[in-house]
Amino acid sequence: MAVVSKANIVREDLLRVEGVTKIFDGAVKAVDNVSLTVASGEIFALLGGSGCGKSTLLRMLAGFETPTKGRIFLAGEDITDLPPYKRPINMMFQSYALFPHLNVWDNIAFGLRRDGLPNDQIAEQVEKMLGLVQLAKYAKRKPHQLSGGQQQRVALARSLAKRPKLLLLDEPLAALDKKLRETTQLELANIIEEVGVTCVLVTHDQEEAMTMASRIAVMSEGHFLQVGAPDEVYEMPNSRQVADFIGNVNIFDGVIDEDKADHVTVRSADCLHYVGHGISGHSGMNVGVALRPEKILLTKDQPASAYNWCEGEVTEIVYFGAHTTYHLKLASGKVIKAQALNNTRDLSYGLTWGDTAYAYWNERAMVVLTQ
Amino acid sequence: MNQTLSPKTIKWFSLGWMVAVYAFLYMPIVTLVIFSFNDSPLVTVWSHASFRWYKALMQDSDLISAVWLSLKIAFFSAIISVLFGTFTAFALNRYKRFNGRTLLSSMASMPLVMPDVIVGLSLLLMLVSLQHWLGYPDRGLFTILLGHALLGTAYATVVVTSRLREMDNKLDEAAMDLGCQPFQVFRLVTLPLLIPALVSAFLLTFTLSFDDVVLSSFLSGPGYSTMPMMIFSRARLGLNPTINAVATVTIIVVTIAVIASSFYTSYLERKRKREVAQAYSDSNN
Numbered sequence: 001m002a003v004v005s006k007a008n009i010v011r012e013d014l015l016r017v018e019g020v021t022k023i024f025d026g027a028v029k030a031v032d033n034v035s036l037t038v039a040s041g042e043i044f045a046l047l048g049g050s051g052c053g054k055s056t057l058l059r060m061l062a063g064f065e066t067p068t069k070g071r072i073f074l075a076g077e078d079i080t081d082l083p084p085y086k087r088p089i090n091m092m093f094q095s096y097a098l099f100p101h102l103n104v105w106d107n108i109a110f111g112l113r114r115d116g117l118p119n120d121q122i123a124e125q126v127e128k129m130l131g132l133v134q135l136a137k138y139a140k141r142k143p144h145q146l147s148g149g150q151q152q153r154v155a156l157a158r159s160l161a162k163r164p165k166l167l168l169l170d171e172p173l174a175a176l177d178k179k180l181r182e183t184t185q186l187e188l189a190n191i192i193e194e195v196g197v198t199c200v201l202v203t204h205d206q207e208e209a210m211t212m213a214s215r216i217a218v219m220s221e222g223h224f225l226q227v228g229a230p231d232e233v234y235e236m237p238n239s240r241q242v243a244d245f246i247g248n249v250n251i252f253d254g255v256i257d258e259d260k261a262d263h264v265t266v267r268s269a270d271c272l273h274y275v276g277h278g279i280s281g282h283s284g285m286n287v288g289v290a291l292r293p294e295k296i297l298l299t300k301d302q303p304a305s306a307y308n309w310c311e312g313e314v315t316e317i318v319y320f321g322a323h324t325t326y327h328l329k330l331a332s333g334k335v336i337k338a339q340a341l342n343n344t345r346d347l348s349y350g351l352t353w354g355d356t357a358y359a360y361w362n363e364r365a366m367v368v369l370t371q
Numbered sequence: 372m373n374q375t376l377s378p379k380t381i382k383w384f385s386l387g388w389m390v391a392v393y394a395f396l397y398m399p400i401v402t403l404v405i406f407s408f409n410d411s412p413l414v415t416v417w418s419h420a421s422f423r424w425y426k427a428l429m430q431d432s433d434l435i436s437a438v439w440l441s442l443k444i445a446f447f448s449a450i451i452s453v454l455f456g457t458f459t460a461f462a463l464n465r466y467k468r469f470n471g472r473t474l475l476s477s478m479a480s481m482p483l484v485m486p487d488v489i490v491g492l493s494l495l496l497m498l499v500s501l502q503h504w505l506g507y508p509d510r511g512l513f514t515i516l517l518g519h520a521l522l523g524t525a526y527a528t529v530v531v532t533s534r535l536r537e538m539d540n541k542l543d544e545a546a547m548d549l550g551c552q553p554f555q556v557f558r559l560v561t562l563p564l565l566i567p568a569l570v571s572a573f574l575l576t577f578t579l580s581f582d583d584v585v586l587s588s589f590l591s592g593p594g595y596s597t598m599p600m601m602i603f604s605r606a607r608l609g610l611n612p613t614i615n616a617v618a619t620v621t622i623i624v625v626t627i628a629v630i631a632s633s634f635y636t637s638y639l640e641r642k643r644k645r646e647v648a649q650a651y652s653d654s655n656n
Contacts, residue, residue, distance in 0.1 A: 062544075062548060063547075063548075064544055064547075083547070084544070084547040084548050085547050085548070085549075085550045085551055085552055089548075090548055090549065091544075091545075091548050093541050093544070093545055094541075095539065095541055097539060097541040097542050097544065097545035098545075099542060099545070099546075099560055100564065101563045101564055110546070110549050110559075111549035111550050114549060114550030114551055114555070115550060141650075142646070144643065144646065144647055144650070145646045145647065145649065145650045146650050147650055150650075158549070159548075162549065162550070
C-alpha cells in the first residue's frame with residue numbers, strides 16, 4: 001500500500017554511497033562496506049533493528065560522522081569531507097530538535113538566515129513552508145506550546161525550508177502515538193511528494209518503511225541484507241533474516257525432492273511442498289520454505305491434494321478485530337500461524353481450542369529460501 | 372493500652388516543631404536586625420529604638436569602602452568565574468575525547484572539596500614567590516579577585532555542566548545541519564539556552580565571593596579589607612552596633628533579590644504550564 005507513486009520515469013542518481021565503512025573506537029564496525037544509489041525524487045528507507053547501523057549511515061550522510069572508509073557523492077560531487085553546515089542536505093530529527101527559545105516562524109527561518117538571504121525572501125519562503133504544513137496561525141508560538149503532531153510538522157517545515165537536495169528523516173514518526181502516526185504518515189508522504197525532494201528515511205518500523213518508501217534496504221549488523229521495493233522485500237525475501245524481520249512468517253525446514261524448471265517440491269517434516277516456480281538450487285539441498293500467515297487457509301476437512309497442506313491442533317486463537325491468528329501445532333511439534341480475515345461477524349472457521357484443523361495454501365504462496 | 376496520638380496532637384506537635392526549626396534558623400538574624408535599631412552602644416542591652424548606628428555607618432568611611440571593595444571583587448570575580456566555568460564545562464561536555472579529560476574534570480572540581488585555608492595558603496605562597504622573582508603582583512584587590520575567581524570557577528563549572536548535560540545535543544546538530552558554523556551554534560543556540568544557568572552561576576559565585584573571609588585574609592594586602600574581613604576584625608575588638616546596621620542593610624538587599632527572583636520564576640513556570648495546557652486543548656479541537 002505504498003502511497004508514493006512509483007512512476008518508472010528514468011531518473012538520474014542523486015546520492016551515491018560507495019563502500020562506506022564506519023568503525024567506532026577502532027573495534028566496533030557500525031557500518032560495513034555499504035554501497036547504494038538513490039535516484040532523484042526517490043524515498044529510500046533504511047530499515048533495521050536497533051544497532052544495525054542505520055542511524056550511523058544516516059549521520060554520515062548528514063555529516064555528523066566521517067566514514068572510516070568509502071566515499072559519499074551527492075549529485076556527482078564528493079561530499080565525504082564536507083562539514084554538515086556546508087552540505088545541501090537537511091535532516092528531520094527523531095526528537096525534532098526544535099529550538100525551544102525560538103518561535104515557529106524563527107525556527108523555520110533559522111536555516112534561511114544562515115544563508116544570508118534578504119528578509120523579504122526569507123519571509124516569503126517561511127510563509128510558504130507554514131502553508132505547506134498548515135501551521136500559519138501558529139507562527140508566533142514557541143515549540144512547547146504545540147502538540148506533538150504540530151511539532152513534527154514544524155520540524156518538517158524547518159528541514160524543507162532551505163530546499164535541500166536531500167532530506168534525511170530519522171525515525172520521523174517514532175515520537176507520535178499510534179493513531180496520530182497513521183494520519184501523519186500519509187500527510188508526511190504527501191508533503192514530501194508535493195515538494196519532490198529526494199529522501200532517505202531511517203526506521204525500525206516495517207509498516208512505516210513500507211507505506212512511505214519507494215525502496216527499502218533491510219539492514220543488519222552494518223550491511224544490507226536486501227534492497228528492493230516494499231512488495232519485493234515482503235513477497236520475495238532473499239534470506240531467513242529478511243523474511244523474519246519483515247512481517248510474520250512460518251518457515252518449514254526441508255530438503256529439495258524434485259527440482260524442475262517450472263516447479264520444485266520440498267519435503268519437510270510435516271508436509272510436502274509443491275512450489276509453482278523454478279529456483280536456483282539442486283535436489284537434496286537443504287532449504288527453508290517461507291509462508292506468510294495470511295496466505296494460509298484453514299479447514300476442518302482433510303484436503304484431497306497430495307501437496308501443500310498439513311494437519312495440526314489449534315492451540316491458540318488470537319483475536320485482533322480485523323483478523324484472527326490461529327496457532328496450529330503440527331505433528332512434529334512445530335507451531336505455525338495462520339491468519340484469517342474476519343470478513344463476517346462470526347469467526348470464519350468455527351474452530352476452537354483443541355480442534356484438529358487442516359492448513360492449506362496455494363502453490364504460489366511460498367518462497368524457497370536457499371540462504 | 373491505647374497509645375495512638377490523636378490527629379490534633381500530631382498537628383500541634385508538627386506545627387510546634389516547624390516553629391522551633393524556623394526559630395533556630397532565623398532568630399539570630401531577627402535579633403541582629405532588631406538590635407541594629409538599638410540606641411545603646413552595648414550590643415546585647417536594649418535601650419530604645421533609633422537610627423543612631425545607621426547614621427554612624429554613613430560616616431564610617433572605612434566600612435563603606437570595605438563594602439564597595441567587596442561588591443567590586445564579587446562582581447568581577449563572578450564574571451571571570453562564569454566565563455571560565457562555561458569554557459571548562461564546554462570542554463568537558465561537548466568534546467568527549469581529548470587527552471587529559473579525566474584530569475581536567477577532577478581538577479576543575481578540586482577547589483570545591485579543598486579546604487579554603489589550604490587553597491588560600493598555597494595561593495599566598497605562590498604569590499609571595501612570584502612577587503619575589505618578578506616583583507609582581509602586589510597583594511591587594513587583584514590577588515583577592517584571583518583567589519575568588521579560582522574558587523568561583525569551580526562552582527560555575529558545576530552549575531553550567533549540569534545544565535549542559537540536560538540540554539539536547541541534537542539541538543547543536545540541528546543548528547549545524549541548518550548551516551551554522553561551530554561558533555554560530557554557540558552564539559545562536561547554546562548561549563541563549565544557557566542564560567538561566569549563567570545567571571544562577573553568577574549569583575552563586577557573587578555570594579561566595581561577597582561573604583568569603585578565609586581566602587581574602589590570605590590574599591589581601593595593606594589597605595584592602597573586604598566587608599567580611601572588616602566585620603571579623605572588628606568583632607574581635609568587641610562588637611560595635613554599626614556592624615548590625617551594615618548586616619541589616621545586606622540582609623534587606625539579599626531578601627528583596629531572593630523574593631523577586633522566586634516570584635519571577637514561579638510566574639514563568641505558571642505561564643509555561645498555561646501555554647502547554649492551551650496547546651493540548653487546541654490540538655484536540
